[in-house]
Amino acid sequence: xxxxxxxxxxxxxxxxxxxxxxxxxxxxxxxxxxxxxxxxxxxxxxxxxxxxxxxxxxxxxxxxxxxxxxxxxxxxxxxxxxxxxxxxxxxxxxxxxxxxxxxxxxxxxxxxxxxxxxxxxxxxxxxxxxxxxxxxxxxxxxxxxxxxxxxxxxxxxxxxxxxxxxxxxxxxxxxxxxxxx
Amino acid sequence: xxxxxxxxxxxxxxxxxxxxxxxxxxxxxxxxxxxxxxxxxxxxxxxxxxxxxxxxxxxxxxxxxxxxxxxxxxxxxxxxxxxxxxxxxxxxxxxxxxxxxxxxxxxxxxxxxxxxxxxxxxxxxxxxxxxxxxxxxxxxxxxxxxxxxxxxxxxxxxxxxxxxxxxxxxxxxxxxxxxxxxxxxxx
Numbered sequence: 001x002x003x004x005x006x007x008x009x010x011x012x013x014x015x016x017x018x019x020x021x022x023x024x025x026x027x028x029x030x031x032x033x034x035x036x037x038x039x040x041x042x043x044x045x046x047x048x049x050x051x052x053x054x055x056x057x058x059x060x061x062x063x064x065x066x067x068x069x070x071x072x073x074x075x076x077x078x079x080x081x082x083x084x085x086x087x088x089x090x091x092x093x094x095x096x097x098x099x100x101x102x103x104x105x106x107x108x109x110x111x112x113x114x115x116x117x118x119x120x121x122x123x124x125x126x127x128x129x130x131x132x133x134x135x136x137x138x139x140x141x142x143x144x145x146x147x148x149x150x151x152x153x154x155x156x157x158x159x160x161x162x163x164x165x166x167x168x169x170x171x172x173x174x175x176x177x178x179x180x181x
Numbered sequence: 182x183x184x185x186x187x188x189x190x191x192x193x194x195x196x197x198x199x200x201x202x203x204x205x206x207x208x209x210x211x212x213x214x215x216x217x218x219x220x221x222x223x224x225x226x227x228x229x230x231x232x233x234x235x236x237x238x239x240x241x242x243x244x245x246x247x248x249x250x251x252x253x254x255x256x257x258x259x260x261x262x263x264x265x266x267x268x269x270x271x272x273x274x275x276x277x278x279x280x281x282x283x284x285x286x287x288x289x290x291x292x293x294x295x296x297x298x299x300x301x302x303x304x305x306x307x308x309x310x311x312x313x314x315x316x317x318x319x320x321x322x323x324x325x326x327x328x329x330x331x332x333x334x335x336x337x338x339x340x341x342x343x344x345x346x347x348x349x350x351x352x353x354x355x356x357x358x359x360x361x362x363x364x365x366x367x368x
Contacts, residue, residue, distance in 0.1 A: 055248040113237040175224035
C-alpha cells in the first residue's frame with residue numbers, strides 16, 4: 001500500500017480529520033475511477049451517477065476496510081461492481097439481450113459530441129463495445145489502466161490465467177474489428 | 182502545516198517526490214515493458230493507438246465533483262419573528278374557519294348532559310344488585326316494553342308453506358280466504 005493511502009486511512013479513523021481525509025481520498029482517486037466507470041457505462045451522466053454511488057459506499061465502508069488489501073484495488077472493486085449493477089438495472093428496465101446491449105453502448109459512443117468514426121481511437125471504442133461484459137472489463141483494466149493481472153485478479157476474483165486468456169482474446173478481436181472498419 | 186496538509190503536499194513539500202517513488206520506479210518500468218511486449222505479440226496495432234480519454238467531459242468536472250452524501254442536508258434558513266407571527270395567525274384563522282364550518286354543516290346539536298366518561302365508570306350489574314327486589318318487580322310490572330313477557334316464542338309451530346298452491350281448486354282457496362278474514366279480489 002502507498003504510504004499516502006495508509007495516512008489517509010489513519011486520518012479517516014480520527015473523527016476530527018475524517019471528513020478532510022475523505023475529501024482527499026476522493027480527490028486522489030476520482031479521475032482514475034471516473035474513467036474506469038465511464039469506459040463501462042459510456043455516458044457521462046451515467047458515469048456521474050455511478051461515481052456518486054461508489055463514493056457513498058466508500059464513506060460507509062471505509063471504517064471496515066481491511067488494510068491487508070490495497071486501497072486502490074478495493075476502490076476499483078467497488079467501482080466495477082457498481083458499474084455492473086447499473087448496467088444490469090438498465091438491462092432489466094429495457095429487457096434487452098446481449099446484442100442489443102452491445103448495440104446500445106455503441107450508439108452511446110457514436111452519440112458523443114467528439115465522436116469521429118475515422119479516428120482509430122473511436123474505432124477502438126466501438127470495438128470494445130462488441131466484447132462480452134467480462135472481457136470488456138478485463139481489457140479496459142489491462143489496456144487503459146495497465147493494471148497487473150495480480151491486481152485484476154483481486155478485483156474480479158478470477159484466476160490470473162483466466163484473465164490473461166480473456167485479455168488476449170479481447171485484444172485480438174478488437175484488432176480485427178479496427179482493421180475491418 | 183497540519184497532518185493532512187503534509188499528506189496533500191508530500192513528505193517534504195509540494196515539489197518533492199514521495200519517498201517510495203524511486204524505490205518503486207524500476208518495478209513500474211518493468212511492468213510497463215512487460216505490458217507493451219505482451220500487447221505487441223497479441224495485437225500490435227493496439228500499441229500504436231492513443232489511450233488518452235476520447236469521450237467528452239464537462240469542463241471543470243473533476244474540480245467541481247463532490248459527493249452528495251445523505252448527511253449533506255439543506256441549510257435551514259430561519260424566518261423573521263413577524264413572519265412567524267403572521268404564519269401562526271393565518272394557521273389559527275384557517276383552523277377556526279374549518280371548525281366553525283364543520284359544526285354548522287354537520288348539523289351538530291349540543292351534546293346532552295350525558296357524560297360518557299362518567300358513564301363508562303359505572304358498573305351496571307353492581308348498581309342493580311344494590312336495588313331491593315320489590316323495586317325491581319315494580320319496575321318490570323310498569324315497564325313491559327321490550328321486557329318480561331315479550332320474549333320471542335320459539336316453540337310456535339310455523340305452518341308448512343311449501344305446498345303447491347296451484348294444485349288447490351278455486352273453491353278451496355275461496356274458503357281459505359273467507360276463514361282467514363281476507364276479502365278475495367274480484368276481477
